[in-house]
Amino acid sequence: MKKDRSLLRVAKDRILLFVVAVVVIVYGVIYPNLSVISASLQRSGSWTFANYREVLTQGVVIEAIVSSLSLSIATVALCALVGVPLAFLFERFTFPGRRLFAAIAALPLVLPPLVGTVAFIFLAGETGILAHAIQNLFHLEQPPWRLTGWPALLLFHTYTMYPFFYVLTGAGLRRIDASLAEAARSLGGSRVFVFARVLAPQLTPSLIAAALLTFMTSMASFSAPLLFGGNVRVLTLEIFTARQRGDLTLANTETVVLAVISLAALIVFQRYEGTRKFAAATMKGAPRRRVTIASGKARVLAACAAIVFAIILVLPVATLFLVSFAREGSWTTQTLPAAYTLANYQRLFSDPGAAEVFFNSFSMAAIAAVAALLWSFCVVTLLVKRERSQPAFLGRGGRRLLSLLILIPWALPGTVVAVSVAEAYGQPSLLLGSFVLVGTFWILPVVYFLRFMPLVVRALQASTEQVDPSLAEAAGSLGARAWQRFLRVTLPLVWPGAVAGTLLAFVIALGEYVASVLVFVPANRPISIAIASELRDFNLGAAAAYGVVLIVIISVSMVAAGKLERMR
Amino acid sequence: MSLLSLQNISRNFGATRAVNDVSLDVAQGEFFGLLGPSGCGKTTTLRMIAGLETPDSGSIRFQDQDITNLPPERRGFGMVFQNYALFPHLNVFENVAFGLRARHAAKADMNDRVRSALELVQLPGYEKRAIDELSGGQQQRVAIARAIAIEPVLLLFDEPLSNLDVSLREETRGELRELVTRLGLTAVYVTHDQEEAFALCDRISVMVGGKLMQTGKPRELYEEPADITVARFLGRNNLIRAVRLSSSNTSDGEFKTLEGGHTLHVAVSRDELAPLNKPVMLAIRPEHVQLSVNHDGAENSVHGTIREIVFAGATSTVRVDANGLLLEALVVQADGLQVNQETTLILRGDKLRLLKEG
Secondary structure, three states: OHHHHHHHHHHHHHHHHHHHHHHHHHHHHHHHHHHHHHHHOEEOOEEOOHHHHHHOOOHHHHHHHHHHHHHHHHHHHHHHHHHHHHHHHHHHEEOOOHHHHHHHOOHHHHOOHHHHHHHHHHHHOOOOHHHHHHHHHHOOOOOOOOOOHHHHHHHHHHHHHHHHHHHHHHHHHHHOOHHHHHHHHHOOOOHHHHHHHHHHHHHHHHHHHHHHHHHHHHHHOOHHHHHHOOOOOOHHHHHHHHHHHOOHHHHHHHHHHHHHHHHHHHHHHHHHHHOOOOOOOOOOOOOOOOEEOOOHHHHHHHHHHHHHHHHHHHHHHHHHHHHOOEOOOOOOOOOOOOOEOOHHHHHHHHOHHHHHHHHHHHHHHHHHHHHHHHHHHHHHHHHOOOOOOOOOOOOHHHHHHHHHHHHHHHHOOHHHHHHHHHHHHOOOEOOOEOOOOOOOOOHHHHHHHHHHHHHHHHHHHHHHHHOOHHHHHHHHHOOOOHHHHHHHHHHHHHHHHHHHHHHHHHHHHHOOOOOHHHHOOHHHOOHHHHHHHHHHOOOHHHHHHHHHHHHHHHHHHHHHHHHHHHHO | OEEEEEEEEEEEEOOEEEEEEEEEEEEOOOEEEEEOOOOOOHHHHHHHHHOOOOOOEEEEEEOOEEOOOOOHHHOOEEEEOOOOOOOOOOEHHHHHHHHHHHOOOOHHHHHHHHHHHHHHOOOOOOOOOEHHHOOHHHHHHHHHHHHHHOOOOEEEEEOOOOOOOHHHHHHHHHHHHHHHHHOOOOEEEEEOOHHHHHHHOOEEEEEEOOEEEEEEOHHHHHHOOOEHHHHHHHOOOEEEEEEEOOOOOOOEEEEEEOOOOOEEEEEOOHHHOOOEOOOEEEEEOHHHEEEEOOOOOOOOEEEEEEEEEEEEOOEEEEEEEEOOEEEEEEEOOOOOOOOOOEEEEEEOOOOOEEEEOO
8 A cells, every 4th residue: 555655656746747758759859750751751742652762763862872871981980090099099108298189189079060160171271271381382373282072071070070989999998997908918818919809899889889979970960061072962961952942852851861871870889889798897906007108219209199189189270260360351372361350359249240149049059958957857857766765657668768769869960850840840730730930039949959958868867877876865764855855965966967968068059050050040040150151251250250259168168067077 | 945036126106115125935835925004015016926017126036037027928827806807798718718718728628627727616617607697706716717727837816805705705715725725836815814814825924015024924923023013013912112121131131111110021032132221112912911810929910900801702802901001911711800800910921022113
């Protein structure tokens, strides 16, 4: 009897949260995705595979699929080639300059893709600093190269995505108990043998995770193919141009194709990862000390590598910074802009148009981030058992399904999320009645929320799972009620992680471009759209100034988030 | 003739001197212990023997070969790690076979040796098990099987039992000693647990603060600690501050205790005699302090009051305040004793030791 009553009480607490979760998932994830799928399967009101038959026989579409896949596979290979050796160098050895590089190694990860692309054009484009420098040095008629097509895309992708491999390989190396390698060597294994039989298998999960992230990010890449892809047609770009032309059927069908490829990659990678065990020894192991590179030549070489890589990392951002002070029209054939001014920034802070753009991005990112934070508390309560004695509201299967549904908008390219929401709520719909979301201010906050809430959920879930359940139990034994246990024990322990996740979602939303460009309206024109249009009008200084302001905001937020993370 | 010989080994980590000028010899077939508090440098010493650390100075010789800079994989020593360091991605068989694969052993030979190693640690039939399916005690046995499967010329143990619970630890301890003796192996065993070292080892070196304080058989260390540091670390000693009396010039020293002012006679050789009027430390084990009611006036007897009686099963510890000098006596029969009772303690002169400054 007693047990029944406690179950009922728990159910009453949770039933509201459960209803909220179901509503958000149905409106935000299930219905939009089904809308796109059903639209792609219909032609003039009847069900048919004709769209697919047509799309998949078109040369351009096949080419786009092949291009997207080959670009992503090549990106994964190149990023691994750069990131893994760097991780070994900087994680295993110590030498002058190591900290310098390690401190900024992940810099490209926090650059909004559009800002990174713009910076790259200023640095390495055919009218950029490097090209001008070489042209002026050797008195060439033509710029020495054009930043376009495959080499340009691969270069940019390697620059922006190598940190996945660098960061995850480094974390993997740190996690491996040093005594494992020592045990292997004491058993007679040579260095090569120990690497192949102990280190590599232990590192595999990290490498798979890095490959997955790189592959998915590359599949979703849009800004770089748009601005310097040349004749490389990737799927995201095809979807965008199809919608621009008004060919919604083609756009929807291609969106489903892109979504299927992304989700398939996720499933394949996770399958493989599931078969690998990487239980780290939890007991006291020998801590691994970094080996000091003592030999003179190797030390100089390593220090040079650290400095060169650090400069390469910083150069695009430094370029952006420099160009943001360039007087408009002062930078034509010179290596560096000839005249400098604060005018670009003055315009940013005095022009009502610019102020509106900042206000739009800020408010929309804030709405999305705060909504994501509230939503996370709701979902994590359903996903994580905070107290051992508490019966779980959802069964194991239910929790897994909910996690999966939450993860879908994160796994899907931004293009797919935007197209599916636009398709679902672009006309009077089953769920919203006569209200049409597309065309209003609210379309972008909704899209931002859907895309970035998985980040906040994961952050909150991780910090909640770290809280020892016996703490809440102890509070209970001291007489605290459920809400007191939450407010006074759980919340103070989890909020730094939650706020850090929220800040991350906020800054990513602030510079969002891929989805915004598909569904923005004059009423909610965000920063990224302003940057793109300044670039189109050749107002390079203004575009750069927008980018610099974004980078400053992001840096401050990331430092704050890092501080919060350490408070956990 | 020693199998392993450490000569003036030192190792620094930054500014800290982890191992300071350590020399020791281990004989063939010996079970040798390195005993000391945590952070005393015993594990670093073991790791230098294994080749996992290189000494900053000094040399290591094995079978009269200098192995100071030989990489660990070419030494052929088996090592059992404190956290076992079992490979989580390999099953029991592959863990035990690891060293044999590194040596390119033939398949049939490898299977035989893995099987017999697992039989020796009483885990036959566990070949296919995953490491995380095993209990702590079983993981421990796999770690030992892995180390002995390579038929090591020397076995190194780094606190291998410290992650086991008490009863399992004592059981495994007995089996470990039996196994090492049966296989005729030589072992170096690092521990901070005095009882464990005494039970297992033929000889023990006590290390404190990176230095080797004393090396000897367990009984020697227990009864004749060389200096104050060892006496303190080995514990359960009555430490008595005293000065030698100027009147004594016989072979047995006559001392006056600083607390209580009692006169004690200690059997010391002439060259050990302490300088006059300089405080020294005397030590005596509680079991060598006898309680008596009618021996007033006997040699080395001090009068005092019982302050506390702690019952510990077979024995009881009696704490006595002898005019400011606090002494512990270990007695088998404490039935007649009461707190605040007057009593006489007799400190056996042949068991009182004069300690060197440590």
